[in-house]
């Protein structure tokens with residue numbers, strides 16, 4: 001009989017390298033937030049992979065970045081605290097982009113972690129040919145050498161094409177400590193539902209808007225409940241999208257509120273998928289001046 005193994009694994013990498021998509025592929029359900037805009041993952045959202053003989057608790061973090069605001073500092077603190085507690089760290093580097101200073105900085109950051117086993121994955125392999133992939137794999141090996149990391153493995157994979165994702169699970173499990181399950185069977189995340197809903201709305205609100213908006217947008221779920229006692233009742237959700245300035249409010253709303261309407265229906269579809277029931281979503285946009293710099297506002301918004 002093989003021993004049961006369980007532990008925490010953290011995916012790190014520059015923004016947009018496919019961490020959230022990989023977590024979804026590993027877990028097999030939408031739990032992390034993916035977006036074509038960078039730096040949208042704000043919480044250490046965990047996805048949980050359940051196997052007969054193992055459990056991998058995946059931690060998704062935002063990338064470290066130069067903190068310019070209190071929020072930026074808090075995010076970096078969360079990232080560092082998370083890293084110090086995990087059993088393995090997976091550095092994600094996309095196959096289709098050159099290895100750059102951002103990757104080198106993150107490699108240097110994780111090189112200092114004592115207890116965690118280090119893996120590298122080359123993501124999005126469906127976007128490149130074999131020659132480019134081979135070159136990138138060698139580049140990643142070199143990156144590890146320069147940073148003083150000895151990677152347990154370097155795995156090329158595609159989360160979108162579901163290629164080699166299973167292999168990564170197996171390799172990770174081998175490195176986890178013997179342990180009883182850390183979470184009940186069937187749990188996919190320990191994020192409160194409200195937080196996941198807020199993240200889905202945030203994801204929808206960010207889609208297709210300018211680059212400066214991500215850090216100026218927060219979402220809270222103010223109220224949520226089934227409309228009646230019946231099991232399949234409509235779920236009423238009231239949420240607020242916070243922006244910092246009037247100009248940002250105009251961007252989020254769009255002409256005559258058209259954009260907001262679209263955001264609402266995109267978010268509603270995703271929330272219905274998450275909850276498995278029909279949803280009535282009521283969205284308001286409010287201005288919380290300078291919320292990124294105000295500790296009281298930050299706490300209220302869950303940071």
Ligand SMILES: Nc1nc2c(ncn2[C@@H]2O[C@H](COP(=O)(O)OP(=O)(O)OP(=O)(O)O)[C@@H](O)[C@H]2O)c(=O)[nH]1
Pocket residue numbers: 013014015016017018019020021022033034035036037038039040041061062063123124125126127157158159160161
């Ligand atoms: N073709 C292809 N695209 C991918 C793959 N994995 C992720 N992507 C795309 O790459 C973009 C970024 O993916 P995310 O999973 O959001 O990246 P992330 O690293 O979590 O990004 P942040 O949350 O900003 O740190 C999205 O548009 C994904 O659809 C893949 O295997 N193949």
